[in-house]
Amino acid sequence: MKKVLFKNLGTVVSGDIKNPILDADVIYTEDGVIKYVGKEKAELEDQANTIVDCKGLDVAPGLIDAHGHPPINDFLAIYQTAGFAQNLVASGLTSMVSVGASNMPGFPYTVSGVKAMAVAGKQVWENYRPAGVKIHGGALMLVDGLQESDFAEMQKEGINVVGEVGQSPLQDVDALKEMVAVAKKYDMVVTSHAGTSFCRKAAVYTADDLLKINPSVICALNGGPTPMASKDIEKVMSDGDFYYDVLAHGSSLKILDVYELAVKYGKKDKLMFGSDMPSPAAYSPLGCWTIVATLANAYEDVHPAEFIAMGTGNVADCYGLDHGKIAEGYKLDMVFLDGFVPDDCPFKTLQSGNMCSTSNVVIDAELRMVRCKNVPGVSRNPEFITK
Ligand SMILES: [Zn+2]
Structure with missing residues (x-):
C-alpha cells in the first residue's frame, strides 16, 4: 500500500x-x-x-473543468490539434466533466448512436489518462425515441450525466421536460445550455423555458458566447434550484453579475467554472483559473480560496465526484x-x-x-x- x-x-x-x-x-x-x-x-x-x-x-x-466537450480521443478536430488532456494538467486542472461530445464531427444523433457514444466516452476516458488527468466522459445526448428502458440501461453502464440540452436535435420544451424527468429518475445530472451557441442548430431558451425543462445544471450562464438577457439570468438564479456554470470565453462582466446574484440568493455553493473546450472560441485550458483570477481581482475582500472552492468542491458536489x-x-x-x-x-x-x-x-x-x-x-x- x-x-x-x-x-x-x-x-x-x-x-x-x-x-x-x-x-x-x-x-x-x-x-x-x-x-x-x-x-x-x-x-x-x-x-x-x-x-x-x-x-x-x-x-x-486541482481545478475541475465543469464544462467540457471532450471527444472520444485526445484530438480536437476543430483545431487540428492533439494533446488537450495533458494540457489541462499543464494548466493546474486535474479533471474535466463532459457535458457531451456534441462538437465531435459526425456525432450520431440516433438512439443507438447517443447510447454508444456515452458508453464509449465513459470507458475510453477511464482507460486513457494522460498525465493522470481524469476526464469524466460519456454524457448522454437526448434524442427523440429514447425510452425509459434506455435510461435504465445507461444507468447500469454508469452513465450519470445528460449532455447539454439544447445542443442536440431534440429541442421541444415540453418533450424535454418529460425526458429530463425520466433521466433524473435514473439519477442523472441533466445539463442545459443557456443563451446562444456557436451552433446555428442549437436552441435558444428563455428563463421560463429552462424553468419548465428543469435540468440540474444551467450551463454557460455568462454566455457561450452570448448570454441570456440579464432578467433571464436573474430569474433562473432566483426561481430555480439549479447548479450554474460560467465559461471562460463568455462575458467577463457577466461572470461578476452571476457571482453577485449567487451571493444575493445564497447560491455560492452552486456556482462552477468551465472552459467549453473545444468549441469555436474555446481552446482555453487555463480558462477556469482565469475565472478564479478575474473574481479574486474584482473582489479583494473575499479570500481567493472561496473562488477556488467554486472550481473544485462545488463541481464535486454537483457531479458526485470522489x-x-x-x-x-x-x-x-x-x-x-x-x-x-x-x-x-x-x-x-x-x-x-x-x-x-x-x-x-x-x-x-x-x-x-x-x-x-x-x-x-x-x-x-x-x-x-x-x-
Ligand atoms: Zn458547452
Whole structure:
C-alpha cells in the first residue's frame, strides 16, 4: 500500500466553500485516498513510506473543468490539434466533466448512436489518462425515441450525466421536460445550455423555458458566447434550484453579475467554472483559473480560496465526484500554489489579476507533473522522499 505524508504545508485550501481554508499542516494518504488532514502527528511519519516536504507551499485541490466537450480521443478536430488532456494538467486542472461530445464531427444523433457514444466516452476516458488527468466522459445526448428502458440501461453502464440540452436535435420544451424527468429518475445530472451557441442548430431558451425543462445544471450562464438577457439570468438564479456554470470565453462582466446574484440568493455553493473546450472560441485550458483570477481581482475582500472552492468542491458536489476537496475520504488531487507579486503569495497574485503558479500537480497522491508549462514558474519545489 502506498502511504504518503505531505508535511510542512502552508495554507491548505479545502475546496469546500463552507470552510475554504483548513487549519492543517499535514495530509496523509493511503493508496491515493486522504485518511487524515490536520495538525502534524508523529506516528504518521513512521507509517508513511513516502514523505513529502512541502516547504511551506500553499496547496489547493486541482481545478475541475465543469464544462467540457471532450471527444472520444485526445484530438480536437476543430483545431487540428492533439494533446488537450495533458494540457489541462499543464494548466493546474486535474479533471474535466463532459457535458457531451456534441462538437465531435459526425456525432450520431440516433438512439443507438447517443447510447454508444456515452458508453464509449465513459470507458475510453477511464482507460486513457494522460498525465493522470481524469476526464469524466460519456454524457448522454437526448434524442427523440429514447425510452425509459434506455435510461435504465445507461444507468447500469454508469452513465450519470445528460449532455447539454439544447445542443442536440431534440429541442421541444415540453418533450424535454418529460425526458429530463425520466433521466433524473435514473439519477442523472441533466445539463442545459443557456443563451446562444456557436451552433446555428442549437436552441435558444428563455428563463421560463429552462424553468419548465428543469435540468440540474444551467450551463454557460455568462454566455457561450452570448448570454441570456440579464432578467433571464436573474430569474433562473432566483426561481430555480439549479447548479450554474460560467465559461471562460463568455462575458467577463457577466461572470461578476452571476457571482453577485449567487451571493444575493445564497447560491455560492452552486456556482462552477468551465472552459467549453473545444468549441469555436474555446481552446482555453487555463480558462477556469482565469475565472478564479478575474473574481479574486474584482473582489479583494473575499479570500481567493472561496473562488477556488467554486472550481473544485462545488463541481464535486454537483457531479458526485470522489475528488475536488482536500478532506478525508476524497482522492488527493492537488496543486502546489506559488506566486510572484508580492511576497511570492499565490493569493495576492490572484488578487492582482494574475495567474498564480500551479506547478507540481499531484493526482491520486502521486506527483504527475513538475513543471506546468502554461503557468508561471515556482520559487521552490516540494521534495518527495521515499523510504
Ligand atoms: Zn458547452
